[in-house]
Each structure stands twice: as structure tokens, then as C-alpha cells.
């Protein structure tokens with residue numbers, strides 16, 4: 001990333017929302033559940049699976065958190081009706097974690113209960129480091145109560161993650177392993193690109209050694225190669241792991257991996273609360289973010305000079 005691009009990426013939050021929406025549309029299925037259903041249907045036709053996310057995070061009102069939980073009921077009903085190959089992903093701050101642990105627990109239990117009724121599965125996304133302890137605590141509590149249709153996410157960016165793998169091992173968790181999108185301070189996180197990669201491989205080894213089902217969530221070609229080599233060394237069958245990618249990212253590579261016989265799941269977000277998710281995705285794509293920020297800056301300067 002050029003210095004100019006990285007400076008422009010930081011300016012992204014100042015870009016007008018309609019411009020962000022225009023450039024981020026590739027990452028989001030649309031505003032409605034039927035947009036998500038059509039998107040997953042296309043993915044299924046192309047041989048990939050889905051995980052549907054109702055957009056919404058950092059919710060500040062109880063009714064909103066309950067509405068997101070209710071929205072998942074409709075998602076499961078639609079998945080069932082359209083016979084889609086898809087589970088769901090949830091953000092705990094969307095279910096009210098920022099308001100109260102108990103409210104979030106209640107909402108999560110509701111979603112997991114509905115999922116169980118449909119024989120489906122819920123993956124808890126991992127958010128910033130202020131939520132890690134509560135997320136893992138809630139995950140353990142529900143698993144110990146017998147809710148086995150529940151998985152979690154671990155981030156190789158965090159220094160604690162190898163210890164978290166060890167601490168969770170008795171549950172034989174289903175884990176999505178990713179680098180982690182939230183930039184955390186060096187005291188708790190690796191900040192160097194290669195160190196994050198190295199920790200990803202270390203955590204993957206620990207998860208596979210513990211007999212966990214892993215969703216390897218990365219578009220990083222080097223990590224895809226390292227992960228597939230480890231999976232193959234252990235002789236895992238196609239049903240014993242999966243690869244995961246984000247909607248709108250490296251779609252050609254996705255199709256190749258599917259053609260090679262790997263099960264691959266695509267993260268499909270939809271809904272009205274698209275803004276925070278979009279900014280994160282654009283910040284991961286500096287060339288695009290730079291283009292947008294430059295275009296906007298040009299427009300502002302142009303207006304100013306009139």
C-alpha cells in the first residue's frame with residue numbers, strides 16, 4: 001500500500017455515505033432478506049455454501065437488538081423454504097452485548113433455538129478485543145448447556161489466541177479462524193503482517209491437533225496454501241474442514257477452490273445497517289479506498305474553488 005493510499009484510507013469515514021455505498025455494494029447482498037436468498041442461491045448453484053449475516057452491530061437500544069434476533073428467525077425460515085445450503089453468522093453487539101450480557105445471552109439463545117428447530121447452525125463472529133472474554137464465556141456457557149449447533153471465531157492477530165484454543169479444546173469447538181479485522185494495540189496483538197500469518201498457522205495446527213472442525217477464513221494465497229497442506233498432511237476428508245471467503249473478494253480463486261473439491265462457504269451480509277461493515281471492507285482494499293477518497297477529495301476541492 002502506498003503511503004498516499006494508507007493516508008487516504010484513514011480519511012474514508014469522512015467520505016459521504018452514498019459514495020461508500022456505491023463502492024461497497026460488491027461486499028453486500030443487498031438491503032433485504034430476499035437479496036440474501038438470491039445471493040446464496042447463486043452461490044449454491046456455483047457449488048459454494050453461505051453464511052448469512054443480518055447487518056447490525058454496536059446496537060444501543062434493546063428493541064433493536066431483539067429485532068435483529070427476530071430477523072434471524074426469518075432468515076432460517078427462508079433458508080429452509082428455499083432449501084439453501086447456508087447457516088448464519090451473528091455479531092454479539094448486534095444482539096445487545098454492549099447493553100447487557102444477559103440480554104445478549106437471551107437473544108443468542110433464541111437464535112440458537114430457532115436454528116436447532118431447523119437443524120441449522122449459528123456462528124458467532126468475533127468483534128474487537130473488548131468483547132473477546134464475553135464472547136468466549138457465552139460460547140462456553142451455551143455449549144455446556146448442550147447447544148452443539150454453535151461455533152465461534154478466533155483471530156490470529158491476537159496474542160491470546162493459541163491459549164484460547166487450548167482453553168476451548170475440551171469443547172471440541174467448531175472454529176472459524178481468521179486474521180482479525182479490528183486493529184488492536186501491540187500489547188495484545190501482533191501488528192506485523194508476517195507475525196499475524198505465522199500465528200494463523202500456529203493456531204490452525206493447534207485447532208487441527210485438538211480435533212476441531214475448522215473454517216479457514218482467508219483470501220491470503222500463502223495462507224490458503226499452508227492451510228491446505230496441513231489439511232492434506234492430516235488426511236482430512238472434504239467434510240472435515242471448510243474454506244471461507246467474504247462476498248465480493250477473490251471470486252475467481254473461490255471458483256477454482258470449489259472446482260478442486262474443497263467445501264467453501266461465503267459470508268453473505270445483508271440489511272439496512274450496512275455502513276460499518278462496508279467501511280471495514282473498503283479499508284482492507286486500499287486501492288479501492290484510495291480511489292474513493294481521492295475522488296471525494298477532488299470533488300470537495302473542486303467545489304471549494306468555485
Ligand code: FDA
Pocket residue numbers: 124125126127153155176178179180181182217218219220221244245246248249250265266267280281282284285
Ligand atoms: P489479507 O488482508 O492479507 O488479504 C489477502 C488478499 O485478499 C489481499 O491482498 C486482496 O487481494 C484480497 N482482499 C482481502 N480483503 C479484501 C477486500 N476487502 N477487498 C478486496 N480484496 C481483498 N474478522 C474478524 O475480526 N471477525 C470475524 O468474525 C471475521 N469473520 C470473517 C469471516 C469470513 C468468511 C472471512 C473470509 C473473513 C472474516 N473476517 C473476520 C475478516 C478477516 O479477519 C480479515 O480481515 C480478512 O479476511 C482479510 O484478511 P485475509 O486473511 O484475507 O488477508
